[in-house]
Amino acid sequence: MNWRAIKAIIQRDLLAVTRSKGVMLPLIIVPLLFMIILPAVFGYFSPLLMEMPGANMPDITLFLDQLPPAMLADFEGYSMEQLMIVFTLVYMFAPMFLIIPLMVASVVAADSFAGEKERKTLEALIYTPTTDMELFVGKVLSAMIPALLVTLVGFLLYSLTANLAAWPTMGEIFLPNTAWIILVLWVAPATAATGLGATVIVSSKANSFQEANQIAGVIVLPIIALVVAQVTGVMYFSAWLTVLLGVLFWVVGGVLLYFGVRTFRRSEILARG
């Protein structure tokens, strides 16, 4: 592997990404919403919501009673207000947080693979002495690196915002816990790989960044299903289940990337036009 060439591809793709408003806008807005605005709003306002005259306390109590016992055990010792905060910011948003690495990887990969076709810059790259595998690795890393960076920085910001916003109610640092650390270090890279693999495959057929991005966006659906499962109490993401979830995403991501690399051959790309 020629790592100097791979580094040059990463540098080239990242420079191109950071200079496109169309690509950068979702990369800024979505993490900002998930990692700062939502934890700030929920951390600060959810206890106040319960004090509102219209708040349906019996229903909320009934809902919390129906949560899995393991989850309820985690809530022991919390007041109702604190419990609402922990439930929302620690459990409800955990799977939602996975949308970030998946989305960042997909958006950057769509720009790097399909967008490059659209801009007609791929042909010059194809005539370089890099191998197909070096080109692929360079492009995959140029999507993975920002996805992991945004996730890590986002996680720190999320933890900071959540703890600060909820401090008046919680009076203690409640985030991150073990499941969150596993989520960020193990599951998030796996979801990024899944989004990336799906986008590479879609990009081999798509002719533009927008087209690839929209089709590959479907991959976010399993994450939404996880959010619903966690919110409704169908599933409880304990540390072990989080590890297993990571394994599942790594397998799916690995399979998608395996098929992705097969679509990324010079001769195939040019023969497809």
Added chain:
Amino acid sequence: MTTIPVIKTQGLTRLFDDITAVDNLDLEIYRGEVLGYLGHNGAGKTTTVRLLNGVLTPTAGKMKVLGLDPTMDGAELRQRTGVLTETPSVDERLTGYENLRIYAALFNVPPAAVEKRVAELLEVFQLTARAGDRVGEYSKGMKQKLALARALIHQPEVIFLDEPTSGLDPVITRQVHTLIRDLSKNGGHTVFLCTHNLEEAQRLCDRVAVLENGKMVALGSPAELARDLWKGMRIEFETTQEALPIALQTLEAIPDAHEITTAEDQPSISLILSLRDQVPEMVSRLVAANVPLYRLTPQEPTLEDIYFALHETDKEVKK
């Protein structure tokens, strides 16, 4: 130019479904040579470049470029070739400097030499003043010059240029022509020039290969092609304004005289005779018709004459 073939193909063929993009191509190109690869759009020029650089696999046939098999040794070969693609393919979001620096790394230019090489090329192509601007703000000519600089960043032995002056203004076209000549004559580079600009080919190329629907229909220097393929002769003569109508009438009566045209600014006529031997007969007919002849000049056929003659022949063969 030496007689060592740097590019050699035998029966090279590439099919796309039922379309034959390159058909049984036998070609040898020598070190330091500028070979014009002529053909209409879709004739198979770009496909040939892709095959010779190992980015497309052939359906049949053999090829060697710089002693390497492009299909097997593609990466090693591309380290020694440079390609200017038909569209400049420059990264418009990057600056001119960034484009060259990144491609210098991709072409394994030694890190210590990168800055010097990039500055050198920016200077040669008169892009130094705009090197820090994003390429999206460049004119078409500047983008083309940047793409050419990028193709030369690693000082390749063989340079493939696909329509290098397409859409460029005459000043930049002349600069590019000078550079191509310099690369070949002073630098010893081999240039594979895909073009449908026949004047450009005539001016720059040692030999030309004419491609028609993927098949090579002629190969040789413009003079060789003229001798072998152009049996007729273009003649221009000067007479008087008063004698023009009778001269035209006389020429139209000669069965093998065609493309008879008059000049706009002077009383002269240009025509093509199918055979050189018909010149004396034409002159005697004009003299017999009392047409004064002040000047009679035989003209060498241009590459354009030959190209269109070949094209006509090909169409007739198909009929």
